Amino acid sequence: MELTLTINGKTETLSVDARDSLSDVIREKLNLTGTHVGCDHGACGACTVHLDGIPVRSCIVLAVRCEGSEVRTIEGTRGDDAMNVIRRHFHEKHALQCGFCTPGMLMMASDIIRRYGRPDEKQVRSELSGQICRCTGYMGIVAAIVAAADELAGEPAAG
Amino acid sequence: MKPASFDYVRATTLEEAVGVLAADDGVTVIAGGQSLLPMLNLRVTAAETLLDITRLEELKAVRETGEQVFIGALVTHASIEDGIAREAFGGLLQRVASKIAYRAVRNLGTVGGSVVLSDPSADWPACLLALDATAVLASASGQRRVALSEFLVDAYETALEPGEILTGFEISRRNAGGWGVGKVARKSGAFADSLAVAVLGRAGQATRIALSGTASCAQPMARVAALLDEEPGAQAEQLARAIRADITDAHEEATPYQERCHLHTVMSAITEARQSWS
Incomplete structure (x- = not known):
């Protein structure tokens, strides 16, 4: 089947199978391997991308469903000022070790900050419960998101 | 991991969708796909043809009248979490929606999909049963309404007949006291x-x-x-x-x-x- 979608601002027309997931197409047809696939059935959150501006799990979205849609992957966030602030706080707060979950964490983090403005630790933990990290124990990730949100809101970071 | 091959059809109107269902009984309807795709990926279920109904705008409607509220089958958990029909039942729908799975799943998962699957552990069937909701079903031969207590038959089993599609729920604005x-x-x-x-x-x-x-x-x-x-x-x-x-x-x-x-x-x-x- 023919699929046309906008990926990171660029419109692409591809030939896909009906059964291809969005993550298959992103990684294998578009060679955007920053999107990681952990579980392939929507349990781990590693493959989270933005579909028409909202986070979805690309392993449980059919690619053909995305006809005409706008998809943003981690590669599409390089010039995004807010994401660069989040990324810096991930670095400073040791919010990653192996890095496998990180692209999904970042895509989710930017949505949490967009919706909450300045989320507190409890809100971040609750919102992140669908993103699995097997290295960090989440302390650094939660701290990074809270600190990034504070900085983006123009407020001095607490503590 | 990939599901077994299937054909894919996309409908853009309800009329077109019920036409596809009437013509072929091997068609499985897919909405948000947040339960169906994991099941297909894990190959615990299979489909010959998937009928994508996510572009049926009429199924995304929420209509509030003095007597009742209609929630379209394609309304997502996230849009209810974010406040659609918030006042209708004192925040009950919002509370239930916000506790379903995770935000990335709630962004695509739909109320109708949750009820049609009739998963024994799902949130919406219990909520809508407690609200005494009525399921509105459409097929090529017309429309019918079924009380949720009749619609839910067993685990993964509903009163939906071949050729029928769930279009939404009517919920009476009863004087719920809490x-x-x-x-x-x-x-x-x-x-x-x-x-x-x-x-x-x-x-x-x-x-x-x-x-x-x-x-x-x-x-x-x-x-x-x-x-x-x-x-x-x-x-x-x-x-x-x-x-x-x-x-x-x-x-x-x-x-x-x-x-x-x-x-x-x-x-x-x-x-x-x-x-x-x-």
């Missing part, structure tokens, strides 16, 4: 081990309580609901007796852990409903 939700899950976002929704009656309306997390579809808790109507001030011990009797009917061969979960969630839902009312 509501409560009790949910036990091993972690936030996981499927519930037990979920109870209580909607207290007022002005002649009956109290309704429904339970998810049984071996079957969402179940009514009739004894304890009737007790609350007869004796609004019933004490915990009396309530627990009625709840235990209801659990025996609702969940055959429940383990002691499951019984404790159910007793806890129903009791919590009632307590919260009473507090919200007083």
Whole structure:
């Protein structure tokens, strides 16, 4: 089947199978391997991308469903000022070790900050419960998101 | 991991969708796909043809009138979480929506998909059963309405006939006197081990309580609901007796852990409903 979608601002027309997931197409047809696939059935959150501006799990979205849609992957966030602030706080707060979950964490983090403005630790933990990290124990990730949100809101970071 | 091959058809109008369903009984409807795609990926289910209904704008509607609220089958959990129909039932829909799975799943998952799947642990079947909702079904030969208590038949089984599609739910704006939700899950976002929704009656309306997390579809808790109507001030011990009797009917061969979960969630839902009312 023919699929046309906008990926990171660029419109692409591809030939896909009906059964291809969005993550298959992103990684294998578009060679955007920053999107990681952990579980392939929507349990781990590693493959989270933005579909028409909202986070979805690309392993449980059919690619053909995305006809005409706008998809943003981690590669599409390089010039995004807010994401660069989040990324810096991930670095400073040791919010990653192996890095496998990180692209999904970042895509989710930017949505949490967009919706909450300045989320507190409890809100971040609750919102992140669908993103699995097997290295960090989440302390650094939660701290990074809270600190990034504070900085983006123009407020001095607490503590 | 890939699902077995299937054909894919996209409908853009309800008329087109019911036409596709009428012409071929090997068609499976897909909406948000947040349950169906994991099941297809894991190959615990298969489809010959998927009919994508996500572009049926008429199924995304929410209509509020003086008497009732219509929630389209394609309304997502996230849009209810974000406030669609927030005032309609004192925030009950919003509360239920916000506790389903995770935001990235709620962004695509739909109310209709949740009810049509009739997963024994799902949230919406219990909520809509407690609200005494009516399912609106469409097919090539017309429309019919089925009370949710009739629509939910068993685990993964509904009264949906071949060729039919769920278009949404009508919920009467009963004079609900307060509501409560009790949910036990091993972690936030996981499927519930037990979920109870209580909607207290007022002005002649009956109290309704429904339970998810049984071996079957969402179940009514009739004894304890009737007790609350007869004796609004019933004490915990009396309530627990009625709840235990209801659990025996609702969940055959429940383990002691499951019984404790159910007793806890129903009791919590009632307590919260009473507090919200007083």
